[in-house]
Amino acid sequence: MTIEKKEKADLIIVGAGILGASTAYYYKRDNPDREVLVVEKNELCSGNTSLAAALMSRARADRNAIPLSTETYEIIPELEKLTTDKIPVRYNGAIHIASDEVSEKNLSSILSGLTDYGIEWEYITEHQARSLVRWLECTNSSRIAFISGEAITDPYLLCMAFINASKKLGVKYLRNVEVIQLLKSENVVYGILTKDGKIEAPNTVLAAGAWSTKLAFEAGISLPMAAIRSQYWISEPLLNVFNPDDPVVIIPGAGFYARPQGNSLLFGVREQQSVYTSPDKLPDKIEDHMFSNDNGIKDLIDNFRKIIPFFPSFGDTGIKNYIAGFSCYTPDNLFIAGRINETEGLLTVTGCCGAGISAAGGLGRGVALLAAQKPNPFDFSNYSPDRFGQINPFSEEHMIKCGLSRSAKTSG
Numbered sequence: 037m038t039i040e041k042k043e044k045a046d047l048i049i050v051g052a053g054i055l056g057a058s059t060a061y062y063y064k065r066d067n068p069d070r071e072v073l074v075v076e077k078n079e080l081c082s083g084n085t086s087l088a089a090a091l092m093s094r095a096r097a098d099r100n101a102i103p104l105s106t107e108t109y110e111i112i113p114e115l116e117k118l119t120t121d122k123i124p125v126r127y128n129g130a131i132h133i134a135s136d137e138v139s140e141k142n143l144s145s146i147l148s149g150l151t152d153y154g155i156e157w158e159y160i161t162e163h164q165a166r167s168l169v170r171w172l173e174c175t176n177s178s179r180i181a182f183i184s185g186e187a188i189t190d191p192y193l194l195c196m197a198f199i200n201a202s203k204k205l206g207v208k209y210l211r212n213v214e215v216i217q218l219l220k221s222e223n224v225v226y227g228i229l230t231k232d233g234k235i236e237a238p239n240t241v242l243a244a245g246a247w248s249t250k251l252a253f254e255a256g257i258s259l260p261m262a263a264i265r266s267q268y269w270i271s272e273p274l275l276n277v278f279n280p281d282d283p284v285v286i287i288p289g290a291g292f293y294a295r296p297q298g299n300s301l302l303f304g305v306r307e308q309q310s311v312y313t314s315p316d317k318l319p320d321k322i323e324d325h326m327f328s329n330d331n332g333i334k335d336l337i338d339n340f341r342k343i344i345p346f347f348p349s350f351g352d353t354g355i356k357n358y359i360a361g362f363s364c365y366t367p368d369n370l371f372i373a374g375r376i377n378e379t380e381g382l383l384t385v386t387g388c389c390g391a392g393i394s395a396a397g398g399l400g401r402g403v404a405l406l407a408a409q410k411p412n413p414f415d416f417s418n419y420s421p422d423r424f425g426q427i428n429p430f431s432e433e434h435m436i437k438c439g440l441s442r443s444a445k446t447s448g
């Protein structure tokens with residue numbers, strides 16, 4: 037599609053990952069007469085969304101994130117109905133293991149948040165945990181909780197369902213068109229510049245994931261986040277040990293999580309020192325980026341001692357695949373979503389803190405409502421893009437802070 041020299045839309049969304057796509061869907065659904073244009077520099081859903089580990093955890097330290105994820109769970113049937121796409125969602129449940137006093141306190145706070153939102157959970161015994169997950173050893177656990185309704189999905193297919201549903205409603209997508217600049221005059225953003233020309237709109241939503249920081253900064257706006265590596269591995273299959281119906285296992289004390297991937301195990305570790313990439317060093321395409329030559333093996337070795345008590349055969353487990361991408365972490369581990377106060381016409385939805393798949397429904401719906409000047413039922417008061425004031429997102433100090441907030445994460 038060629039863009040004429042100057043186009044107009046009611047809403048422009050920069051980025052067709054899951055957060056841009058969900059915002060587009062809700063905005064068009066609730067404002068059918070308005071023109072929505074999503075501009076994506078690569079293929080649709082080819083960014084970090086396509087790499088995610090697929091956990092749809094609602095059990096989070098941030099209570100305000102729980103209804104955002106619930107919205108994701110609830111929107112899936114609507115998307116399936118509209119598109120006839122089948123979104124694979126497996127309600128395998130999740131086991132959360134506290135292994136020390138600190139993680140027990142964190143777990144108890146997370147569980148009380150779930151209770152407040154009517155999400156069922158129960159404490160289970162070591163024996164019950166082992167009967168649910170064969171490879172798991174829980175003798176070192178002080179508390180084990182099972183949340184039966186937790187799900188895993190396919191992030192690419194979920195994102196494509198938002199895209200296909202929004203296309204059905206009339207949202208236009210421009211693929212392989214890069215937004216070079218946010219158009220700004222005084223304190224008003226009035227559209228975007230691409231290589232093909234200008235596109236103007238009263239509202240623009242910046243949903244370019246890790247790439248949002250540089251675009252915002254060039255328009256004089258500091259987004260308080262950094263591009264931090266998230267990585268996971270997929271084991272060789274092992275019949276009767278790794279089962280497709282096993283629950284997700286989350287062990288914050290060991291910096292470890294795992295979920296079934298067919299008869300393999302997908303697992304990730306939380307490094308003590310997260311790897312960050314400066315906004316001006318991000319690759320154009322995620323597949324072009326090499327985080328480290330060792331496929332993260334050093335991080336597995338560093339965490340080995342902590343994982344073994346829970347997963348005694350860890351060292352004998354063969355590894356089939358390694359996946360790494362960028363998550364956008366903030367210093368306080370909270371999302372970035374809403375209007376940018378000092379700048380008219382600009383909203384953003386990013387700073388996913390490794391939870392953008394799970395929270396996509398609520399984040400997209402909330403931002404879409406704010407863009408339409410309608411009340412937002414979700415509490416975004418802690419997600420303000422301006423909450424840290426003027427920061428330098430290129431500074432080592434800031435990126436290290438964001439990396440530390442990932443290392444200190446207490447939930448999935």
Ligand SMILES: Cc1cc2nc3c(=O)[nH]c(=O)nc-3n(C[C@H](O)[C@H](O)[C@H](O)COP(=O)(O)OP(=O)(O)OC[C@H]3O[C@@H](n4cnc5c(N)ncnc54)[C@H](O)[C@@H]3O)c2cc1C
Nearest residue numbers: 051053077083084085089090091215245361388392393394
């Ligand atoms: C390894 C890994 C595992 C993860 N596991 C989970 C998990 O289990 N559960 C969970 O909830 N979350 C998980 N996450 C986080 C999740 O992937 C992100 O929260 C989510 O994908 C963020 O979506 P997004 O739309 O912001 O970003 P992206 O999917 O990266 O989309 C941004 C889009 O913007 C486009 N873009 C960038 N610049 C421009 C420009 N100038 N012009 C036009 N387009 C542009 C990009 O090409 C890209 O397509 C994981 C992340 C990683 C990396």
